[in-house]
Amino acid sequence: MRMAKIISGHAISESMRAELAADAASFHAATGSSPCLAVVLVGEDAASQVYVRMKGKAAEKAGYASRTIVLAQTTPEDELLGVVDGLNADPDVHGILVQLPVPKHIDTQKVLRSIDPAKDVDGFHPMNAGALASGDLTVLAPCTPAGIIEMLMRSGYDPKGRHVVVVGRSTIVGRPVALLLLRDTPGGNATVTVAHSRSTDLAAITRQADILIAAIGRPAMTTRDMVKPGVVVIDVGVNRVEDAESERGYRLVGDVDYDDVAEVAEAISPVPGGVGPMTITMLLANTLEAAKRQHAMRPASSSRAGRAVSAAGG
């Protein structure tokens, strides 16, 4: 029986991170400084702690500078905003990420708005969301949607002119990936449909997809009868389902019934090992891009001095 090609976010991430590490080394050689990512964590949420640690480790492994600022669960909003202000003003910090969710006494939107848009490597600042909605080709795009585009392009599935159906309309994945797919640039120029929980006859919609992006958060809901043969599937779902045989008592499954759909699809991304690793990879890519732009913007004298020093050192 023929099975779909696997779109491995894990493998694509590995080669992208090697490219980024080489690029970060060149940046250091040219400027005397390393791209620097600052991650702020408020509180002790176990999952958030894991994510923050993964981000810091990935940055360091790629030769970036990394800072992690951990604040107590009870930190007042003003104090968090003060920390962000300090990072905004620090020329050695190129990217800032406040790990979400923040504790309930803190206004998430206020925090996101407080980050300098030029350092907003998560792409969640309203100015960046607006630039993305306007088709801006230079914006720091949110990491998960940008990772989906990279997965398609690096697997040979250019969305240009094809019908991409996005299932899910979240502000973190569904809407921004639709906007990326509509841009007039490589990775864009798709015909894009966004469907969601209120869509009538969802299967009739998903069956039209040349490329299907499943991002609605329902375990294994997409089955073989909901796709057309030869479809390319990116599964963004990360759902915990009980599993007595697993040590942890659960396992992770995507929004797609993998075994069922893999028998008819042309290609499919797995969960885990699909979109997950790409999100951190795109965070590193955004941080390097932000670092390059911030150096290009500096007064010519200091930037030249940096280069002269590094040339002398090399």
Added chain:
Amino acid sequence: MRMAKIISGHAISESMRAELAADAASFHAATGSSPCLAVVLVGEDAASQVYVRMKGKAAEKAGYASRTIVLAQTTPEDELLGVVDGLNADPDVHGILVQLPVPKHIDTQKVLRSIDPAKDVDGFHPMNAGALASGDLTVLAPCTPAGIIEMLMRSGYDPKGRHVVVVGRSTIVGRPVALLLLRDTPGGNATVTVAHSRSTDLAAITRQADILIAAIGRPAMTTRDMVKPGVVVIDVGVNRVEDAESERGYRLVGDVDYDDVAEVAEAISPVPGGVGPMTITMLLANTLEAAKRQHAMRPASSSRAGRAVSAAGG
């Protein structure tokens, strides 16, 4: 032969403007001030002069205060930004619109960013575009897309759960109307497809539409074979085609071949008299909404004083 119901933007605008005039009168009674729209025109473009005059007249007819600031074609960017700053700071001005296009020596994005987002009644500020992209239900939405939603809702064609195909991905119409249609609110909750000039087999896509929004700017390109019987059509196109029999030497046609499609559609908006009048109507609606919010934000004392004066006067 049965013909489609006509969705008259002209008629809907008339009743909406009467509602807005009544609402503006109540606002005046409660606060002692009228909603005020300031329109800034740079240069002498003939079409822009007509639009600016129409906006001012519509505002005055609805009982709004209206200001028109006309600046010379050669006005330096800084001077225009200074005018906008003055309007931003003026508590009597609730809505600000800079008529586009501005002369080439002026950076359009810089001008749009200079307008206080709370007074951005055109909905073009990146903060407002970002809020719209994030599904924000309180944002001042761009006027033409918001007008399209009103036309559908007031004609009894709720997009909820239906498949809406938008042809065209402009930042002024296609993308924002798609984002409005995706919101989880009345007028939203549609399944939305955005197609465009790069879409493969456009007719196969448009034939799936329960509601078709044509906004690509090609005269009469949508024909009967591109729609399914019973479709509801909103025609956003405004194209000039030569017409020797017309006094002006041209006539306006939409993106839809009206006579052809009207024979199979359930309902269709004409050009002219369709979306056109709705754009100015929504500008008035945004200005009133902005005025209400700005008054609600003022210190309680001054707002109460306004109400007391009006109560005494009435």
